[in-house]
Amino acid sequence: MQISDNFDSGNIRVIEASDPSNIQLEIKHDNQSDFYQWFHFKLQTDPAENGERPEHVMHIINAGDAAYVEGWEDYQAVASYDRDHWFRVPTTYDGKTLTFTLAPEYDSVYFAYFSPYSYERHQDLVHSAQMSPDCQLQVLGQTLDGRDMSLLKIGQEGEGKKTIWLTARQHPGETMAEWFIEGFIDRLLDEDDGVARALLNKAVFYIVPNMNPDGSVRGHLRTNAVGANLNREWLEPSMERSPEVFLVREKMFETGIDMFLDIHGDEALPVNFLAGCEGVVAYDERHKALEDKFKEILLAITPEFQDDRGYEKDEPGKANPTVGTNWVGNQFKCLAYTVEMPFKDNDLLPDATVGWSDTRSSLLGRDFLTGVYHMVDELR
Structure with missing residues (x-):
């Protein structure tokens, strides 16, 4: 039996793996950070005896000190034999240790916190998108590890057109965010989709599918190469600590913004929901009306969305200005929302x-395009 994390977004430390019924593991910390929760590893089994393999029991023994321990309650890990189709496996949490089990059907199996979205798939996404005549692939600069900060500009400027921004994976372990973006882009570039065609007549989209490519490849949950939580860097980013945010902000100043969606995943809450910027200084009744309308539209579009459960709203003037949605909503006085999906x-x-899955995340992204369509005329 062999266990490895030596691949894109891999994260696990083997403590003991001599007995399939008692495999002891730990999740590694994000670099220069106390955060950890994302895991992703491959298990190569011993040859099957009599055509059967024993049940493998994996214990993540440091789960009780992870970043969001409430995320383990009622959670099930995902597994895959082909790295394409992921399914849930029986999982328990006793307050200290996360345990999941599987009797493998094949020689090799992958396990992860959620369906991974690889850097290679990210490259495929942005480069296939640029093949559309409506899309330009721009590189804003490089990350600390030397990776491209890729931006997709979809649509052409014109008089009266709105400017709509989407960003995803500020927190790299929240892979559902890029699955969402993949579905959104796929539909937006569909020449046969009437919603997409109508939207591109009214708006230009600027989309950053992966705000944190370094953290994604390194197998981080929440931070970039030097331990910066990008969603706390928006007030005063720097090229030395958070070039990802610095470069995106500079482009935002250049384009202006009429609507902003920042796509995330939430460890604890088993629902899809929105988080607005009610506590920023610039928030007013017009802002509230836009927020309320967008939520009403989404409730009418898809039963996957709800507005009963979510984060507590900030009191007036008390919002954290370093958070992306708060900074954008205040700076550009625009409709700005954080989109949260469950792990x-x-x-x-x-x-x-499958629980909440990569496919369902992608489909939700497609649904959100309809929501944007019904909002675009109201933005300014």
Whole structure:
């Protein structure tokens, strides 16, 4: 039996792996950070005896000190034999140790916190998108590890057109965010989709599919190469600590913004929801009306969305100005929302086999395009 994390977004430390029924593991910390929760590793089994393999029991023994321990409650890890189709496996948490089990059907199996979105797939996404006549692939600069900060500009400027920004994976372990973006882009570039065509007549989109490529490749949960939580860097980013945010902000100043969506995943809450910028100084009744309308539209579009559960709203003037949605909403006085999806399942429409998944995230991204379509005329 062999266990490895020596690949894109891999993260695990083997403590003991001599007995399939008692595999002891630990999750590694993000570099220069106390954050950890993302795991992703490959298990190569011993040859099957009599055509059967024993049940493998994996214990993540430092789960009780992870960044968001409430994320382990009612959570199930995901596994895959082909790295394409991911399914949930029986998982328990006793307050200290996360334990999941599987009797492998094949010689090699991958496990992860959520369906991974590889850097190679990211490259495929942005380079296939640029093949559309409506899309330009721009490189804003480089990260600390020397990777491209890729931006997709979709649509052409014109008089009266709105400017809409989407960013995803400020927190690299929240891979559902880039699955969402993949679905959004796929539909936006569909020449046969009437919603997409109508939107591109009214708006220009600027999309950053992966705000944190270094953290993504390194197998981080929440931070970049030097331990910076990018979603706390928006007030005063720097090229030395948070070039990802610095470069994106500079482009935002150049384009202006009429609507902003920042795509994330939440470890604890088993629902899809929005978080606004109610506590920023510039927030007013017009802002509230835009927020309320967008939520009403989404509730009408998809049963995957709800507005009963979510984060507590900030009191007036008390919002954290270093958070992306707060900074953008205040700076550009525009509709700005954080989109949150679950690592677990969506309680409203549970699926025992896959839970909330890469495919469902992508489909939600496609649904959000309809929501943007119904909002675009109201933005300014």
